[in-house]
Amino acid sequence: MCRVGHLDPSSHQRVLMKTGLILLIIGHLNFITGALVHGIVLRFVVNPRDAVSLQYAVANTASVVSALLTISCGIAAIVLSRYLTPTTLKWGVFTLTACSSLGCLSCLLGLAVSIGLTLGSRGRALLAPCTVPTSRECPFDPTRVYSSTLSLWVISLLLDLMEIVFGIRCLLLIIDLLRLGRCCRRVRRRKVSLQAVPAESPDPPRQFLGLQRLDSVETAWL
Numbered sequence: 614m615c616r617v618g619h620l621d622p623s624s625h626q627r628v629l630m631k632t633g634l635i636l637l638i639i640g641h642l643n644f645i646t647g648a649l650v651h652g653i654v655l656r657f658v659v660n661p662r663d664a665v666s667l668q669y670a671v672a673n674t675a676s677v678v679s680a681l682l683t684i685s686c687g688i689a690a691i692v693l694s695r696y697l698t699p700t701t702l703k704w705g706v707f708t709l710t711a712c713s714s715l716g717c718l719s720c721l722l723g724l725a726v727s728i729g730l731t732l733g734s735r736g737r738a739l740l741a742p743c744t745v746p747t748s749r750e751c752p753f754d755p756t757r758v759y760s761s762t763l764s765l766w767v768i769s770l771l772l773d774l775m776e777i778v779f780g781i782r783c784l785l786l787i788i789d790l791l792r793l794g795r796c797c798r799r800v801r802r803r804k805v806s807l808q809a810v811p812a813e814s815p816d817p818p819r820q821f822l823g824l825q826r827l828d829s830v831e832t833a834w835l
Contacts, residue, residue: 625790626694632783633690636776640683643772647677650765654758658739665730665738672723676769679716683776686713690783697790707787714780721773728766731759 650673659670689706696702731739739758 625697625786629690629694629783629786632779632786633687633694635779636683636687636690636783638687639772639775639779640680640687643683643769643776644677644680646765646769646772647673647680650762650769651677654739654762660738663738665734668723668730669727669738672720672727675716675723676720676773679713679720679773679776682709682713682716683780686710686780686783693787693790700791703787703790707784707791710780710784710787714777714784717773717776717780721770721777724766724770724773728763728770731763731766735759 651670655666655670655673658666660666686706686709689702689709693702693706739762
């Protein structure tokens with residue numbers, strides 16, 4: 614956390630603007646991906662009695678919510694790039710970015726579990742409403758739902774990973790703006806200086822006093 618780059622205000626504005634735009638684009642793409650999965654497949658599949666389908670719905674809903682947080686974080690970073698002075702705005706963007714990064718991390722883990730369960734069960738929960746391919750009650754094409762859902766989940770997982778990377782980048786920029794990295798370095802320097810003081814003044818003063826005593830004895834004999 615203390616290893617933060619040194620940037621002037623103009624560089625902070627440019628980097629924050631670019632990071633905010635990237636987060637805004639990635640958040641919208643992830644939101645669209647999650648909405649497609651929910652609208653096309655999961656709204657027909659969710660069964661409260663089936664733990665697997667319920668986990669699908671929770672993980673996908675969490676992904677959509679984290680996408681909204683990422684979009685909000687991108688907008689806040691763009692606003693902060695225009696106005697670097699208000700401290701309240703900096704702490705607000707800091708809190709929002711931290712929550713967004715943690716949310717994306719949890720969504721990434723949830724989507725990874727969903728993909729693993731789907732591959733392990735060969736799409737049993739996904740194809741539950743279409744046990745009979747010729748049934749008229751089947752809300753979608755069962756021959757494509759398996760591969761399409763997995764592809765969309767993989768895309769959403771990659772987008773969550775990108776959100777985490779750029780969210781951490783934005784977080785480091787806010788830490789540099791709040792000068793938290795400099796505070797950490799000052800505390801570290803104080804600790805090092807306090808530890809170095811006893812090591813620099815051991816016995817030389819005693820030896821110097823002993824030499825002075827020997828000189829005084831020699832002068833007395835003379």
